[in-house]
Amino acid sequence: GDSVTQMEGPVTLSEEAFLTINCTYTATGYPSLFWYVQYPGEGLQLLLKATKADDKGSNKGFEATYRKETTSFHLEKGSVQVSDSAVYFCALSYGFGNEKLTFGTGTRLTIIP
């Protein structure tokens, strides 16, 4: 079945450091890919998405590119801030008629000043 694998956490970085959180997937078809973020005490929020190969999703300085050849959707940010401290989830889903969203285990990110 479909699955999403994220890099193990927790990840601790200094402010203004470069961030990469790895995500790879296994899928039988051609899913859409998502990054969700969960800030402390809150529910998950969509951060960015990409719906087909070579698409780049971006939001709030974060980027991720849908790489079909490597089945990856790595999350990157050039200069992290303390406010980026959160848990990040990679996820995949198919379109209409398949309502399931498959999540990775989440990566906890802590940014220190």
Next chain:
Amino acid sequence: NAGVTQTPKFRILKIGQSMTLQCAQDMNHNYMYWYRQDPGMGLKLIYYSVGAGITDKGEVPNGYNVSRSTTEDFPLRLELAAPSQTSVYFCASRAGPQVVLEKLFFGSGTQLSVL
């Protein structure tokens, strides 16, 4: 705009007790979902609903029941609580249906411990 509201935020149950986790959304969304998140694991889909009166099982439905009598509410029922149901529960919704799955709106979660 409240979005997706879950109650309670925390609950401790004894083995064999029953309870209902409440979920309400005020966005007139058709699709609603219940997920559980175990420590160190991703979210697993328990049940979902595509509209009032329509529900379907997800990956891990055993030990749970749902109902959807209105568009706004999607309660999750635990009949005989077991320690394996200790988890954080998230409710989510989206407008649906769309060709490409649009974003889900999540509640802030209910942390449940069964002792």
